[in-house]
Amino acid sequence: MATAPPSTYSAVTLNINGEKHTLTVDHRTTLLDALRERLDMTGTKKGCDQGQCGACTVLLDKRRAVACLQLAVAAEGREITTIEGVAEGDRLHPVQQAFLDLDGYQCGYCTPGQICSAVAVIEEHAAGWPSAATDDVRPEAGPPPLTAEEIRERMSGNLCRCGAYVSIVQAVARAAEADARAAQDAPDTQGAPAAQGTEHEGAAA
Amino acid sequence: MKEFGYERAADVSGALALLDADPDARFLGGGTNLVDLMKTGVERPARLVDVRELPLDRIESTEDGGLHIGATVTNSDLAAHPDVRRRYPALTQAVLAGASGQLRNMATVGGNLLQRTRCGYFADVSKPCNKRVPGSGCPAIEGEHHNHAILGASDHCVATHPSDLGVALAAFDAVVSYETTDGPGELPLTDLYLPVGDTPHLETALPPGALITGVTLPPAPAGAVSRYRKVRERASYAFAIGSIAAALDVRDGVVHEVRLAFGAVASRPWRARAAEAALTGGPVDAAAFAAAADAELAAAEPLPHNGYKVTLMRNLVVAVLSELAEEAAR
Ligand SMILES: Cc1cc2nc3c(=O)[nH]c(=O)nc-3n(C[C@H](O)[C@H](O)[C@H](O)COP(=O)(O)OP(=O)(O)OC[C@H]3O[C@@H](n4cnc5c(N)ncnc54)[C@H](O)[C@@H]3O)c2cc1C
Ligand code: SF4
Ligand code: FES
Ligand code: FES
Numbered sequence: 001m002a003t004a005p006p007s008t009y010s011a012v013t014l015n016i017n018g019e020k021h022t023l024t025v026d027h028r029t030t031l032l033d034a035l036r037e038r039l040d041m042t043g044t045k046k047g048c049d050q051g052q053c054g055a056c057t058v059l060l061d062k063r064r065a066v067a068c069l070q071l072a073v074a075a076e077g078r079e080i081t082t083i084e085g086v087a088e089g090d091r092l093h094p095v096q097q098a099f100l101d102l103d104g105y106q107c108g109y110c111t112p113g114q115i116c117s118a119v120a121v122i123e124e125h126a127a128g129w130p131s132a133a134t135d136d137v138r139p140e141a142g143p144p145p146l147t148a149e150e151i152r153e154r155m156s157g158n159l160c161r162c163g164a165y166v167s168i169v170q171a172v173a174r175a176a177e178a179d180a181r182a183a184q185d186a187p188d189t190q191g192a193p194a195a196q197g198t199e200h201e202g203a204a205a
Numbered sequence: 206m207k208e209f210g211y212e213r214a215a216d217v218s219g220a221l222a223l224l225d226a227d228p229d230a231r232f233l234g235g236g237t238n239l240v241d242l243m244k245t246g247v248e249r250p251a252r253l254v255d256v257r258e259l260p261l262d263r264i265e266s267t268e269d270g271g272l273h274i275g276a277t278v279t280n281s282d283l284a285a286h287p288d289v290r291r292r293y294p295a296l297t298q299a300v301l302a303g304a305s306g307q308l309r310n311m312a313t314v315g316g317n318l319l320q321r322t323r324c325g326y327f328a329d330v331s332k333p334c335n336k337r338v339p340g341s342g343c344p345a346i347e348g349e350h351h352n353h354a355i356l357g358a359s360d361h362c363v364a365t366h367p368s369d370l371g372v373a374l375a376a377f378d379a380v381v382s383y384e385t386t387d388g389p390g391e392l393p394l395t396d397l398y399l400p401v402g403d404t405p406h407l408e409t410a411l412p413p414g415a416l417i418t419g420v421t422l423p424p425a426p427a428g429a430v431s432r433y434r435k436v437r438e439r440a441s442y443a444f445a446i447g448s449i450a451a452a453l454d455v456r457d458g459v460v461h462e463v464r465l466a467f468g469a470v471a472s473r474p475w476r477a478r479a480a481e482a483a484l485t486g487g488p489v490d491a492a493a494f495a496a497a498a499d500a501e502l503a504a505a506e507p508l509p510h511n512g513y514k515v516t517l518m519r520n521l522v523v524a525v526l527s528e529l530a531e532e533a534a535r
Binding site: 005006007008010026027028030049050051054057060063064065066069070071073074117120121124127128129130131132134137138139140152153154156157158 | 298311
């Protein structure tokens with residue numbers, strides 16, 4: 001068929017940690033490779049490159065995603081947060097602090113992905129999302145308590161070769177508690193994961 | 206990876222036109238399956254048409270009390286939706302049993318239904334595979350097949366369809382809607398996937414270039430309780446070796462209505478109609494559940510290394526229906 005061969009690269013502007021970066025990418029470039037190889041942001045790690053380990057976890061529009069299966073060109077227009085952007089200036093994110101305080105790592109390779117994932121896990125739970133470990137998923141049942149079993153299930157997309165899971169679970173639990181306390185003190189500042197047009201709470205019985 | 210063009214579709218007709226103009230173009234949803242397969246060379250599109258931003262991201266109640274789910278709704282949004290959790294809990298459970306939080310945030314409903322098999326030979330371009338290269342052979346039959354099909358397979362391919370979401374949709378009688386340049390169409394989910402026969406490379410009944418626009422669920426069976434149970438080789442973040450979606454409505458001590466669908470046993474989500482027929486109108490006890498499972502599994506043709514699935518599915522039917530019967534009695 002006589003279609004002109006398409007251009008195989010594009011100029012894209014990526015919004016990363018609140019800063020805009022314009023670069024020309026071969027369409028084959030994943031967000032992970034764009035971050036590491038083009039933008040020198042090597043905090044995001046490459047483990048499997050197949051969506052199977054979570055080392056490359058970043059936040060896209062405040063939701064966790066694996067950067068190795070995300071094409072850079074398709075990430076244009078989205079708000080990208082990497083491990084370099086989770087702290088507030090010099091103040092560590094409570095999840096980072098909890099990982100430090102409780103030794104939530106050994107070699108540290110999986111840690112940026114674990115932390116980005118945990119930040120989102122806490123928000124997902126605060127928004128009332130059930131998980132595969134939740135007995136009763138009906139909204140009437142209310143949000144499940146964030147037990148160790150819930151944390152393990154919700155964090156299961158992040159593998160740790162060093163097997164630091166025990167302290168990872170403790171760190172996530174501690175950060176979640178701190179987050180819940182802060183939410184009680186200031187109920188309006190609690191952010192739910194970015195809605196994508198399907199939140200029809202109360203739309204039907 | 207082969208080089209490719211990339212376009213973002215603004216509306217459905219634009220997406221269809223782009224695909225129509227280039228036979229080597231493919232739709233891109235979350236990319237969690239397609240990008241993976243492009244890296245290994247299994248998929249070699251010349252152009253990707255990104256459909257993620259199409260206005261197909263809503264979940265809406267239908268007039269008859271069912272639910273319409275847009276094709277670009279993410280797996281996460283589907284699982285978290287209050288109406289899904291309230292009326293079709295097995296659907297939420299099925300989605301949450303799949304992949305990881307990261308992947309569910311990226312994956313779309315349309316992409317999940319059209320994800321390809323996880324057969325290792327299919328994913329390895331150095332190996333023959335009838336599904337990838339028609340006529341090249343099926344090494345799985347003599348080789349590694351412990352997680353391959355026991356139902357509805359053929360001498361040409363024994364691959365399974367890996368979707369969890371699809372299994373729950375099959376149980377709830379979902380209908381898939383699509384658009385083509387010639388107009389819209391619909392297919393019951395159970396007819397979306399073609400029988401394997403000698404054409405395992407032809408996977409769906411969708412016309413070429415069709416865009417899935419959504420999935421419609423009729424009202425859940427009145428009074429029914431539902432559940433999804435998945436068995437895998439580790440506790441989480443793994444594909445099923447066997448799974449079941451079930452809904453049960455017990456009235457006056459007999460099975461008034463029952464829905465059963467199996468996952469990871471066939472090239473499509475397997476609606477267990479023989480088991481349903483055996484159960485309907487009958488007693489609510491373990492012996493009846495086991496007999497119904499046997500009625501369905503009589504057609505099973507296990508290979509040397511996946512015979513365990515017959516026992517597994519039989520046990521799953523009995524266990525999940527027993528739990529639902531208890532829940533219904535509460
Ligand atoms: C590590 C890992 C573990 C996983 N575990 C599970 C699991 O346990 N259970 C499970 O069910 N799944 C699992 N998955 C698969 C995952 O659910 C799918 O990859 C995902 O649902 C695909 O959706 P997508 O939007 O990313 O599709 P894409 O990768 O974007 O597309 C997949 C296919 O669908 C086509 N397509 C996409 N949208 C449309 C549309 N609207 N109309 C027509 N065609 C379309 C594409 O052209 C492509 O051929 C896993 C994946 C990974 C990587
Ligand atoms: S089972 Fe199907 S997908 Fe796997 S090698 Fe055989 S033909 Fe290919
Ligand atoms: S590197 Fe992305 S999931 Fe492993
Ligand atoms: S700390 Fe070493 S891989 Fe997790």
